[in-house]
Amino acid sequence: MKKILVLLLISLFVSCKNEKIPIAAESGAIKGEVLDAMTGPTYTATAPVTGANVFTYPFISEALSDVNGEFLLQGIPSGWYYLYAEKQGYNKIMMPVEVFSDKVSESKILLRPLNEENIPPDTAVCLYPKDGFNVYVTDFELQWECTDPDSNLVFFDVFLDETNPPFKKIYSSIMSQTAKVDSLEKGKDYYWRIYAQDWNHASVLGPVWKFTVK
Numbered sequence: 001m002k003k004i005l006v007l008l009l010i011s012l013f014v015s016c017k018n019e020k021i022p023i024a025a026e027s028g029a030i031k032g033e034v035l036d037a038m039t040g041p042t043y044t045a046t047a048p049v050t051g052a053n054v055f056t057y058p059f060i061s062e063a064l065s066d067v068n069g070e071f072l073l074q075g076i077p078s079g080w081y082y083l084y085a086e087k088q089g090y091n092k093i094m095m096p097v098e099v100f101s102d103k104v105s106e107s108k109i110l111l112r113p114l115n116e117e118n119i120p121p122d123t124a125v126c127l128y129p130k131d132g133f134n135v136y137v138t139d140f141e142l143q144w145e146c147t148d149p150d151s152n153l154v155f156f157d158v159f160l161d162e163t164n165p166p167f168k169k170i171y172s173s174i175m176s177q178t179a180k181v182d183s184l185e186k187g188k189d190y191y192w193r194i195y196a197q198d199w200n201h202a203s204v205l206g207p208v209w210k211f212t213v214k
Helices: 001-016
Strands: 027-034 052-058 062-064 068-077 079-086 094-097 103-110 125-128 133-135 141-147 155-159 171-176 179-182 190-196 203-205 209-213
Touching: 027 052, 027 094, 052 068, 062 068, 079 103, 079 155, 094 103, 094 203, 141 155, 171 179
Parallel strands: 027 103, 133 209
Antiparallel strands: 027 068, 052 062, 052 079, 079 094, 125 141, 141 179, 155 171, 155 190, 190 203, 190 209
8 A cells, every 4th residue: 555655656746847837729838037137246147036027019918927036928829029027126128039839938037227317218210211111122221210318328129020010130239220131022011110228228119110122
């Protein structure tokens, strides 16, 4: 009898240890952790952030990070999403993440303490090509204008894709307000937007603009 009980306990332990995150059919999940970017030796981000609100856009799922800074978003159809994380006292952050059917995507989110006196950058303004314009070349420069009320340095992520909203990041943390694109396909619509972040990590995501290559 004791031998049977021991075998049952071993079987239960192995079963729990190998337990996988349940995923609904035709959907995936996102798991990860939220950390304070300004903690640890040389700011290696070691302290978990508890109670951060993590959610997808378009909105499908949301969760609060636990005492270990960990979160799990489930039941998300496959595709690209913007993953947001926010908590009072920290700068809100956004990053693109791809979700796959029957798989778990992982993400590490670094939140930076909010500087109450800092004002985020202004929303980027489209210069070229204007929203809805046709362009007749496949190689050119995207152009926008963005200023910062505090005159801080501003860094830009550029998103360009054939889907609306665009999730493909073609440039990261550039300071120029132009971005060269090439090898575009004629007869296709393209969508683009600018994510601006200042030196204090305050950020703003701009609107989506569209152009067509003729």
